[in-house]
Amino acid sequence: MDYTTQQQQQPVVPPMRPKNWLVESILVTLFCCLPFGVAGIVFAAQVNSKYDTGDYEGAMRSSKEAAKWTKLGFFIGLGCIILYFIFIMFMGGVAFWQNRGNY
Amino acid sequence: MTLSRKHILSLIVVAIAGSLLYFLFDPSLSNLFPKCIFHSLTNLDCPGCGSQRAIHALLNGRVIQAADFNLLAVLALPLLVYSAIVAIANSFFHQEWKQKIFYSPTFVKAVLIAVVSFWVMRNIPVEPFHWLSAGE
Numbered sequence: 380m381d382y383t384t385q386q387q388q389q390p391v392v393p394p395m396r397p398k399n400w401l402v403e404s405i406l407v408t409l410f411c412c413l414p415f416g417v418a419g420i421v422f423a424a425q426v427n428s429k430y431d432t433g434d435y436e437g438a439m440r441s442s443k444e445a446a447k448w449t450k451l452g453f454f455i456g457l458g459c460i461i462l463y464f465i466f467i468m469f470m471g472g473v474a475f476w477q478n479r480g481n482y
Numbered sequence: 483m484t485l486s487r488k489h490i491l492s493l494i495v496v497a498i499a500g501s502l503l504y505f506l507f508d509p510s511l512s513n514l515f516p517k518c519i520f521h522s523l524t525n526l527d528c529p530g531c532g533s534q535r536a537i538h539a540l541l542n543g544r545v546i547q548a549a550d551f552n553l554l555a556v557l558a559l560p561l562l563v564y565s566a567i568v569a570i571a572n573s574f575f576h577q578e579w580k581q582k583i584f585y586s587p588t589f590v591k592a593v594l595i596a597v598v599s600f601w602v603m604r605n606i607p608v609e610p611f612h613w614l615s616a617g618e
Contacts, residue, residue: 396585399584399585399590401584401585401590401593402561402562402565402581402584405558405561405562405593405597406562408529408530408597409529409530409533409552409554409555409558410530410533410534410537410555411530413519413520413528413530414520414528414529414601416529416530417529417594417597417598417601420590420593420594420597421594423590423593423594424587424590424591424594427585427586427587427590428587431587459516459519460516463516463517464516467513467514
């Protein structure tokens, strides 16, 4: 399909460029310590390239995928941090209980 | 992206509290900070390994040491700070200022290549690359 026929078939104004979640993906990758963010960056790249070729629906789908992976990484990271704190508290409690006669 | 003022304010509070925490405590000495799961499971460095120590070093003014812990995190921080400032400004001045750089296809691809090659290179235990590892 050449450029002119594409123009005729899609006379509508292109929709807004969907959010690509790049900043959030970088944050998750570098500071949440989970490689899920990398998947987010891959889909972030797809959002732009699909949008620029006129595949607005595909860009929308990639945007949703990027959001999914970024959020997954974020919440798994957050869950691990919370579990880690519970673990530390538990170990602290055990140590305190075991040493209670030593003081 | 426009965030509500309430969200922005709570994010600022979290950022200040977090900075204070990372300024005062050294993640390599205190067990207050979680370890990377990927590193614990595989003994390899993920792209984010060393970023907590890097933030501690940065907040204490040791840029070279921070770059030694995680070069990519140090390079990414100015961009993330820029993004945060634009988001805050948009929310406070009711603007729709765009962060065009994050939507440039070349930039997004460059980020992807940088992250993946950083991930691979920092796990090569030979000298020019070994400097990129998070260290122990």
